[in-house]
Each structure stands twice: as C-alpha cells, then as structure tokens.
Amino acid sequence: MQIRTFQLSDYRSVSELLKVALSxxxxxxxxxxxxxxxxxxxxxxxxxxxxxELAGIMIGTIDHSKGYVYRVAVHPDLRRQGVGRSLVTAMNARFRQRNVLKVFVAADKHNEMLLPFYQSLSDEMLDLVTPQRPLSIVAG
Structure with a gap:
C-alpha cells in the first residue's frame, strides 16, 4: 500500500470514493x-x-498547534485491511513534522460510526473530542 499527498489527478477518484463510502x-x-x-x-x-487504485483518503488540519482528523474514508470493499490505520499513521507523522503533539478526532455525527475504529488507535496518539462548535477546516 502506498500513502501519499493528494494530487489534482486524484480528484475524480476521490469524489467517486466519497460517494460510495459516505452518506x-x-x-x-x-x-x-x-x-x-x-x-x-x-x-x-x-x-x-x-x-x-484509490483505497482511502484522510483530511487533516491544524488549528492553533492542534492537529485534527477531519475525515477518513475507505472504500467499502477494502475496509478492515489496514488502510485507515495506515492513513492515520502517515497523518500523525505529518503532524509531528510540524510540532503538533496532540491530535484530535471530532466526534461529530458523521464520525460516530467510526468511534470503535478511532478508539482502537489509542497507540496512534488520537483523542476523541466533541467540539462545542462544528469543526471546520481552517488555515494552519
């Protein structure tokens, strides 16, 4: 499996993946x-x-030196094969490169069904947080 930064040529595949993986x-x-x-x-x-082939995508953001996992989506046919874990590990490495030591996952309504997945990653430095306001992607 290869994890890399999104490229413009990925846009169509990502759009299709999100349509089958998310509501x-x-x-x-x-x-x-x-x-x-x-x-x-x-x-x-x-x-x-x-x-x-595109197997998954993860969107992260940094807000005031805190890292946030906004969304992770894995193709339904490829779930439970380490795709999500690999994305989290790679994102945490990016956060560490930027001196972000605390990483959060917004426990919003769309991430609720993924809570067991996120909880299984406690060794990956993820903390669940229920934001007081909806988490939006912000300029880092």
Missing amino acids: EECCEETMSALSRQLSWDSELVLVALKND
Missing part, C-alpha cells in the same frame, strides 16, 4: 472541506493506493 450529506460536507483544505495546505490531505 450523501457527509459526502457533500467532505467535498467542501476537501476543497478548502487543498487551498490552504494540501500536505494534510492524504490518499491510500492499493494496487494503484
């Missing part, structure tokens, strides 16, 4: 957040490739 509402919100994050800091948008 319609979550997909729309994620596409909007993806566009904003790409305009501010594309290094925090990672894709996972398996056999040269």
Whole structure:
C-alpha cells in the first residue's frame, strides 16, 4: 500500500470514493472541506493506493498547534485491511513534522460510526473530542 499527498489527478477518484463510502450529506460536507483544505495546505490531505487504485483518503488540519482528523474514508470493499490505520499513521507523522503533539478526532455525527475504529488507535496518539462548535477546516 502506498500513502501519499493528494494530487489534482486524484480528484475524480476521490469524489467517486466519497460517494460510495459516505452518506450523501457527509459526502457533500467532505467535498467542501476537501476543497478548502487543498487551498490552504494540501500536505494534510492524504490518499491510500492499493494496487494503484484509490483505497482511502484522510483530511487533516491544524488549528492553533492542534492537529485534527477531519475525515477518513475507505472504500467499502477494502475496509478492515489496514488502510485507515495506515492513513492515520502517515497523518500523525505529518503532524509531528510540524510540532503538533496532540491530535484530535471530532466526534461529530458523521464520525460516530467510526468511534470503535478511532478508539482502537489509542497507540496512534488520537483523542476523541466533541467540539462545542462544528469543526471546520481552517488555515494552519
């Protein structure tokens, strides 16, 4: 599996992946957040490739020296194969390069079904946080 920074040529594949991996509402919100994050800091948008096919995507952001996992999406056919864990590990490495030592996952309504996944990653430095206001992608 290869993890790398999002490239413009990934856009169509990412859009298709998000449509099959997320609810319609979550997909729309994620596409909007993806566009904003790409305009501010594309290094925090990672894709996972398996056999040269898009397997997953993770969008992160940094706000006041805190790292946030905004969204992770893995193709339904490739779940439980380490794609999500690999994306989290790679994102944490990016955060550490930028001196971000605390990483949070917003426990929003779209991430609720992923709580067991995030909780299983306690060794990956993730903390769950329920934001007082919706987490939006912000300029780092």
